[in-house]
Amino acid sequence: MAVGPATLPQLHPVNGFRLGIASAGIKKPGRRDVVLMEMAEGSAVAGVFTLNAFCAAPVRVCKQHLAAAPARYLLVNTGNANAGTGEQGMVDAMACCQAVAERCEVPVEAVLPFSTGVIGEPLPVGKIVDVLGAAKTDLSEDNWESAAWGIMTTDTRPKATSEQISYQGKIITLTGISKGSGMIMPNMATMLGYVATDAEVPQALLQQWLSNVADRSFNRITVDGDTSTNDSCMLVATGASGVCIDGSDYELAALFTEALERVMLNLAQAIVRDGEGATKFVEVCVESAGTSQEALDVAYTIAHSPLVKTALFASDPNWGRILACVGRAGIDNLDLDALQIYLNDVCIVENGGRAASYTEEAGQAVMDGEEVLIRVVLNRGQVIERVWTTDLSHDYVSINADYRS
């Protein structure tokens, strides 16, 4: 029930970044559920994490380790989020890091843990530790697609993308994977995302770019408005390409950050396209707003409305529900007569009511498509914001009534 083509593009290996996959049988026997990622010595590593106050044990350990020492290994398990697990969760996350540290001969602080899956169950440390040898043996620069499968939970398809940019005869590669389809309203990061590049980027700049781009990609998607306890997005720069991007060459920095934004936007949108029960991929674009906050208030009010989302599921051009959302978004002194609302390029609302030019046939033609743009023109200022979301279908209810996530 995902929206858009399922095939992955060619995934270019990133020099200095290897991935190994193993099967620990955490939730289902035989499922690939443990992924180990190794970064060459000297790699810069940046991360953004959930703002949920109940952030999971691995997120807390991850932040501590990232601050303490250069990271060398990322360990991901699915099937168990190690969230809501109190002090035992911290002990368990550290035990996994310690096992990687011993096997790979690095300090424990060089290992960053990530978990995703059911909340509140104890992490099966033994099962994970038992397959670390297999994951290490499997380490390869060519394993991006397997790793994309290995980090999935309720996802119905793997999510991965890759870009190469060339600059003065040298090639820079960016490749990334992500997972997530429910509990998706990232706040500073998505469920799980990993992007690596062989560019050399100073740590502080890498973190700044990751934060900026995450704000325009992972932090602009929502499936159900539920911010997860485990959201994490990591950006790794191995430097193996020999190209250093330190911001002093403005053209190169722009080339790189634009590629980074395309990669992260692709991964973020892939999560929406595979949103639980999704039959539509929807962009909500709010234009000529006075501030970014008011644009986002309108956009998220629409994107989270169960009535708008069920109308999308029904392919019903029920523009009254969109109008009601704009009205309840809490915008001060909103001039109803000055704003317009469009479905793709069909104007549905102007002068405080249904557009004179609107016909049900034109609205229906837009809603029949798999991809829908809802555009609100506030005519109050210069700011534009976009968010991406899905419809609300019977499958969403079935998935979340049946699955203990």
Next chain:
Amino acid sequence: MAVGPATLPQLHPVNGFRLGIASAGIKKPGRRDVVLMEMAEGSAVAGVFTLNAFCAAPVRVCKQHLAAAPARYLLVNTGNANAGTGEQGMVDAMACCQAVAERCEVPVEAVLPFSTGVIGEPLPVGKIVDVLGAAKTDLSEDNWESAAWGIMTTDTRPKATSEQISYQGKIITLTGISKGSGMIMPNMATMLGYVATDAEVPQALLQQWLSNVADRSFNRITVDGDTSTNDSCMLVATGASGVCIDGSDYELAALFTEALERVMLNLAQAIVRDGEGATKFVEVCVESAGTSQEALDVAYTIAHSPLVKTALFASDPNWGRILACVGRAGIDNLDLDALQIYLNDVCIVENGGRAASYTEEAGQAVMDGEEVLIRVVLNRGQVIERVWTTDLSHDYVSINADYRS
């Protein structure tokens, strides 16, 4: 699919308040869809209305008329909300008021219009005006139950309640009706609610009491988080009982306002019990919060979470989803180790994780019930807030994917 008993209690007539019902065939032939209510001369009338900026034409006319002259008639139609209809909507609402004014020989400002139903369609003024004679002929103090049927849209059952209080040998009656099951997150009022009493209450005090009580009843319910364009709640005091409640007798005022709160809470909760697709009636109670706002932030985060609502539908004690909501509610400096979460009286979360005493069987026993209390004890202060909501079921999706509301 509504929750709780369907039978209405005895509805005591209110002296000085008559109701007449007619069938205009606005949406379905034969359906009772026009209700006229007549208030005795000298009645005090108070109202609270939607805060949706796109408030409907009848709401705008209603506010103007209420400020201009003593109200004598309330005219309600279902099947069409006269919202998102621009200037024509105002003309249409006024035309209906004018027709009542002529027929009943009162100034046009003495007539208050209310509409509910599909947004964005022109109001069929002719159909409504044609049956005003029949509605007027039908006026009777015994018509509360018929009126409760007459204001329904997607409601599966009528909502009405009645109380009598006695004070120094005199009887005061309060009787009310309400409607609504979708687009329910009232903001200062519910979809439609009408309460009448034969007490005599000065206008200013009546308005103050209505606002206060609406804040603790209609403004604490949510089905889908969508605030309607047409929410209105009216309180009428005819004075026909001969008992004047002007606030000078504290005991009498307390007796009356407590009865008023029970009546309005009953009507508000009846809307939740009949929420679209509802299979559960859920109270979310947040205790020992520092402020009312933080209590409401936590309560509504839980009440609006599609993941919590689908878990309720599945009768799944998936406490991790509740914990994740508390964590993302945006409370500053939340001490996770200090708070507790309960399902009815079963403690599910303490010390930052699953309660030691928790068993899946105990959680399951609570979730198997039709009525569930989710109680969050923040241990930060003295404030308590309650909101009432429903689960999210397949029927919710079906109703809203099939019905153009």
